[in-house]
Amino acid sequence: MFAKFLNLNPDKQTRIINAAMKEFAQKGFDNASTNEIVKEAEIAKGLLFHYFKNKQQLFLFAYDYGSELILNDFYQKFDATEPDFFARLRQISRLKLEILQQFPDMFHFLEVAYIDTSKVVSDELEQRKQQLIDSNLGKLFKGIDLSLFKDGVDITRIIQIMMWTFEGYNRDALKKAKLTPGVPINYESFFAEAAAYIEFFKTSFYK
Amino acid sequence: MFAKFLNLNPDKQTRIINAAMKEFAQKGFDNASTNEIVKEAEIAKGLLFHYFKNKQQLFLFAYDYGSELILNDFYQKFDATEPDFFARLRQISRLKLEILQQFPDMFHFLEVAYIDTSKVVSDELEQRKQQLIDSNLGKLFKGIDLSLFKDGVDITRIIQIMMWTFEGYNRDALKKAKLTPGVPINYESFFAEAAAYIEFFKTSFYK
Amino acid sequence: MFAKFLNLNPDKQTRIINAAMKEFAQKGFDNASTNEIVKEAEIAKGLLFHYFKNKQQLFLFAYDYGSELILNDFYQKFDATEPDFFARLRQISRLKLEILQQFPDMFHFLEVAYIDTSKVVSDELEQRKQQLIDSNLGKLFKGIDLSLFKDGVDITRIIQIMMWTFEGYNRDALKKAKLTPGVPINYESFFAEAAAYIEFFKTSFYK
Amino acid sequence: MFAKFLNLNPDKQTRIINAAMKEFAQKGFDNASTNEIVKEAEIAKGLLFHYFKNKQQLFLFAYDYGSELILNDFYQKFDATEPDFFARLRQISRLKLEILQQFPDMFHFLEVAYIDTSKVVSDELEQRKQQLIDSNLGKLFKGIDLSLFKDGVDITRIIQIMMWTFEGYNRDALKKAKLTPGVPINYESFFAEAAAYIEFFKTSFYK
DNA sequence: TATGAATGAGGCTTCATTCAT
DNA sequence: TATGAATGAAGCCTCATTCAT
Numbered sequence: 001m002f003a004k005f006l007n008l009n010p011d012k013q014t015r016i017i018n019a020a021m022k023e024f025a026q027k028g029f030d031n032a033s034t035n036e037i038v039k040e041a042e043i044a045k046g047l048l049f050h051y052f053k054n055k056q057q058l059f060l061f062a063y064d065y066g067s068e069l070i071l072n073d074f075y076q077k078f079d080a081t082e083p084d085f086f087a088r089l090r091q092i093s094r095l096k097l098e099i100l101q102q103f104p105d106m107f108h109f110l111e112v113a114y115i116d117t118s119k120v121v122s123d124e125l126e127q128r129k130q131q132l133i134d135s136n137l138g139k140l141f142k143g144i145d146l147s148l149f150k151d152g153v154d155i156t157r158i159i160q161i162m163m164w165t166f167e168g169y170n171r172d173a174l175k176k177a178k179l180t181p182g183v184p185i186n187y188e189s190f191f192a193e194a195a196a197y198i199e200f201f202k203t204s205f206y207k
Numbered sequence: 208m209f210a211k212f213l214n215l216n217p218d219k220q221t222r223i224i225n226a227a228m229k230e231f232a233q234k235g236f237d238n239a240s241t242n243e244i245v246k247e248a249e250i251a252k253g254l255l256f257h258y259f260k261n262k263q264q265l266f267l268f269a270y271d272y273g274s275e276l277i278l279n280d281f282y283q284k285f286d287a288t289e290p291d292f293f294a295r296l297r298q299i300s301r302l303k304l305e306i307l308q309q310f311p312d313m314f315h316f317l318e319v320a321y322i323d324t325s326k327v328v329s330d331e332l333e334q335r336k337q338q339l340i341d342s343n344l345g346k347l348f349k350g351i352d353l354s355l356f357k358d359g360v361d362i363t364r365i366i367q368i369m370m371w372t373f374e375g376y377n378r379d380a381l382k383k384a385k386l387t388p389g390v391p392i393n394y395e396s397f398f399a400e401a402a403a404y405i406e407f408f409k410t411s412f413y414k
Numbered sequence: 415m416f417a418k419f420l421n422l423n424p425d426k427q428t429r430i431i432n433a434a435m436k437e438f439a440q441k442g443f444d445n446a447s448t449n450e451i452v453k454e455a456e457i458a459k460g461l462l463f464h465y466f467k468n469k470q471q472l473f474l475f476a477y478d479y480g481s482e483l484i485l486n487d488f489y490q491k492f493d494a495t496e497p498d499f500f501a502r503l504r505q506i507s508r509l510k511l512e513i514l515q516q517f518p519d520m521f522h523f524l525e526v527a528y529i530d531t532s533k534v535v536s537d538e539l540e541q542r543k544q545q546l547i548d549s550n551l552g553k554l555f556k557g558i559d560l561s562l563f564k565d566g567v568d569i570t571r572i573i574q575i576m577m578w579t580f581e582g583y584n585r586d587a588l589k590k591a592k593l594t595p596g597v598p599i600n601y602e603s604f605f606a607e608a609a610a611y612i613e614f615f616k617t618s619f620y621k
Numbered sequence: 622m623f624a625k626f627l628n629l630n631p632d633k634q635t636r637i638i639n640a641a642m643k644e645f646a647q648k649g650f651d652n653a654s655t656n657e658i659v660k661e662a663e664i665a666k667g668l669l670f671h672y673f674k675n676k677q678q679l680f681l682f683a684y685d686y687g688s689e690l691i692l693n694d695f696y697q698k699f700d701a702t703e704p705d706f707f708a709r710l711r712q713i714s715r716l717k718l719e720i721l722q723q724f725p726d727m728f729h730f731l732e733v734a735y736i737d738t739s740k741v742v743s744d745e746l747e748q749r750k751q752q753l754i755d756s757n758l759g760k761l762f763k764g765i766d767l768s769l770f771k772d773g774v775d776i777t778r779i780i781q782i783m784m785w786t787f788e789g790y791n792r793d794a795l796k797k798a799k800l801t802p803g804v805p806i807n808y809e810s811f812f813a814e815a816a817a818y819i820e821f822f823k824t825s826f827y828k
Numbered sequence: 829t830a831t832g833a834a835t836g837a838g839g840c841t842t843c844a845t846t847c848a849t
Numbered sequence: 850t851a852t853g854a855a856t857g858a859a860g861c862c863t864c865a866t867t868c869a870t
C-alpha cells in the first residue's frame with residue numbers, strides 16, 4: 001500500500017511525514033490543509049497524492065508510522081519482570097517521558113490524533129485504538145502480583161479508574177500548556193505530579 | 208452585546224438557537240455550516256450575521272445560553288443540605304439524568320461543545336469552563352461532612368480523580384452509543400453503572 | 415428547486431443559461447468547465463453554486479429549460495389536423511427549421527445534450543428523453559389517415575426506420591458542419607435534402 | 622511512427638493495447654485515464670509515453686490496430702460473389718456477429734470509439750471513418766445485381782437509409798443492454814431482429 | 829428588521845506529460 | 850528499454866461574511 005512512499009528518498013519521506021504530523025497536530029484532521037503540508041514539505045501538490053490516495057490515507061499512515069515507531073522504542077526499554085503493579089505504572093510513566101523527549105512532535109501528533117473526532121478518520125482510528133489496547137494491556141500488566149492488593153477489591157475497576165484518571169490528567173496538562181504558548185512544557189514536574197497520583201492509588205488499594 | 212437578538216420574536220430566537228446547537232453538536236465548530244443553520248432555522252442568511260458578528264459569537268452565545276439555562280434548572284432542584292459526599296454525588300448524577308431527559312439536544316450540544324478543540328473557540332471555551340468549575344465546585348460540595356472520610360486522605364485529589372473518572376466514563380459511553388447508531392441510549396443502565404462507580408469510591412474512601 | 419434562480423435578475427439568468435449551454439454544447443458534460451461558464455457569464459464562481467447544487471443540476475436545468483421553451487414554441491405552431499402522414503412530417507421538419515433559426519444556440523445545445531453519454535447525466539437524460547417520446551409521439555401522429563399507406567405494411571416499423579433515418583441524417587449534417595468551422599450552417603439546403611428523404615418514403619410506402 | 626512499439630515484446634504489446642481499449646471503451650477518450658491504462662497493463666507510466674507521443678496517438682493507434690485486424694478478418698470470410706443485395710446484407714450481419722463473438726472487447730472499443738465526440742480525436746477519427754466508408758462501401762456492394770430492385774428507385778438513398786437504420790438499431794440495442802447490466806447481451810435475438818428489418822427492406826424495394 | 833445575491837479564496841483531488849536515472 | 854518521481858494547472862465545490870435593497 002505505502003511501499004511506493006517507503007522507497008522514496010528518506011529525506012523527503014521525513015519532510016513529508018513531519019509536515020503532515022505538524023499540520024494534523026495543530027489543526028486536527030478536518031481543518032488540516034494539504035496545501036500547508038506540501039508547502040512545509042517543499043514538494044509539489046501532486047506528489048502528495050502520488051504517494052497517498054487522499055488526505056485520509058496520509059493521516060492514517062502517519063498515525064501508524066508514528067505509533068509503531070514509538071511502541072517499538074517503548075518495548076525495547078520495558079521491563080516486564082517487575083511484579084509490583086504501581087512500580088510498573090511508574091516505569092510506564094517514566095518511559096513515556098523519555099519517548100516524549102526524544103520525539104516531541106510525533107508524540108504530540110499521536111496524542112492529538114488519538115482524540116481526533118473527525119468522522120472521516122474516527123472509525124479507522126477507533127479500530128486502531130482498540131487493537132492497541134487489546135494487544136498491549138496484556139503485555140503491560142502480565143505477571144503482576146495481585147496478592148499485594150487489598151483483599152476483595154475489583155482490580156478491573158481500579159485499572160479502569162486509573163486509566164481515566166491519567167487520561168484526564170494528561171488532557172488537563174495539555175490544555176494548560178496550550179494556554180501559555182511559547183513556554184515549553186515542564187515535563188519533569190508533569191511526571192512528578194503523575195507520580196503523586198500513583199502513590200495515592202497505591203496507598204488506597206494496596207494492603 | 209446580544210440585546211438585539213433577545214428582543215427578537217421568541218419563536219425565531221428558539222429556531223435559531225436550536226438550529227445552531229444541532230449543527231454544532233453534529234459537526235463541531237469548524238465544520239458546522241452557517242448555511243445549514245439558516246436553512247434549518249428558516250431565516251435569511253444575512254439575518255444571522257445581523258444578530259451575531261460571526262460564527263464564533265453565535266457558538267459562544269449558544270453555549271452561554273444553554274449552560275445558563277441548564278445550570279438554573281439544576282440549582283432549582285439541587286439539595287445543598289445533604290452532608291454525605293457520595294449521597295450528593297448520586298444526587299448530582301440523578302439531576303443530570305433528569306435534565307438530559309428534559310433538554311436532550313441542548314445537553315448533547317453542551318457535552319460536545321465542551322470538548323470542541325477548534326482553535327477559534329477553544330480559548331474562550333476554556334475560560335468559561337474554568338469559570339464554571341470555579342464557581343460551581345464550591346457550591347456543589349459546600350457543607351460536606353468530611354469526617355466521614357478515612358483519616359488523612361487528600362480529598363481534593365479524590366474529587367479530581369472522580370471527576371476524571373466520570374468524564375472518561377461519559378466519553379466511553381458516548382462512543383459506544385455512536386457505534387450503534389439508531390439504537391437509543393439506555394440512560395437508566397448508564398446511570399446505574401455510574402452508581403456502581405460511586406459505590407466503589409465510597410467503599411474505598413469512607414471509614 | 416430552481417425557484418431561487420428564476421427570481422434572479424433576468425439579464426443575469428440569461429447570461430448564465432447561455433454560457434452554460436454554450437460550454438456544454440461545445441465540450442459535452444464531462445469536459446465542460448464550470449470555470450469557463452462563470453467567466454463567460456461574468457459572475458463569481460460561488461454564485462453558480464448558489465443557484466445550482468452542482469454541475470449536474472445546472473446541466474439538467476438547462477436541458478429542461480431549453481426543451482420546455484422549444485416544445486412550447488413548437489406546439490403553438492403545430493397543426494394537428496393534417497391527416498397525411500408525410501405532410502405532417504414536412505410540417506414538423508419546417509417547424510424545426512424555424513425554431514432552429516430562432517434559437518440557434520439552444521437548439522444546438524439540446525441536440526448535443528441529447529446524445530451526451532456522460533455517466534453522470536445519462537440516466538436522468540434517458541428518463542427525460544423517454545418521457546418526451548412517450549408524451550409527444552402520440553400528439554405528433556394522432557389523427558393520421560392510415561388508409562393512405564399501402565395495404566399490409568408494418569407502420570410501426572416504418573416510423574422507426576424514419577426516425578433512425580432522420581437521426582442519422584441530422585448527425586451526419588452536424589458532423590459536416592463541425593468540419594468546416596466558421597462557415598455557418600446552410601439550413602435551407604439541410605431541410606431541402608430532408609424533404610427529399612420524406613418524398614422518397616412517401617413514394618415507397620404510400621399507395 | 623509506431624515501429625518502436627511494434628518491436629516490443631508481443632505479450633507487453635497486447636497488454637498495453639488491451640488495457641487502452643478497455644479504458645477508452647469504458648470512459649471515452651477525454652475521461653480515460655492514462656494512469657489506469659498503465660496500471661492495467663502493468664507497465665511504468667513513462668513507458669507509455671516512450672512508445673506513444675501522447676494519449677491521442679495511443680488512442681488512434683489502438684483504433685487503427687483494431688479496425689485493421691477486424692477488417693482483415695472480415696474480408697477473409699466475405700463472399701463478394703453473391704449478387705443479391707439483401708443476401709449480402711445478411712452475410713455482413715452474420716460476419717459481424719462472428720467477429721463480435723471472437724473479439725468482444727475490441728469490437729466494443731471500436732463501436733464506442735466510433736461515436737466518441739472528443740474534440741481531440743474526433744477530427745482524426747472522422748477522416749478514418751470516411752476513408753473506411755470510401756474504401757469499403759465499394760467492395761461490399763460491388764457486383765450487386767441492380768436489376769432485382771424495383772425500377773427507378775434511388776439505390777444510393779436506400780443504402781444510406783439502411784445504414785442509418787442499422788446504426789440506430791445498434792445504438793438502441795446497446796442502450797437497452799446498458800440498462801440491464803449483468804444480463805449478457807443475447808446476440809442471436811439481436812441479429813434475428815436485424816434480419817427482420819432486412820426482410821422488410823427487401824419486400825419494400827425489390828421487384 | 830430582513831432578504832438573499834454576491835464574493836473569491838481556499839478546500840481536496842486528478843491529470844497528462846516530462847525527466848533524471 | 851524502462852522506471853516512477855515530479856510537476857502544477859485545472860477540476861468541482863464550500864465557505865463565512867458583506868452589502869445593496
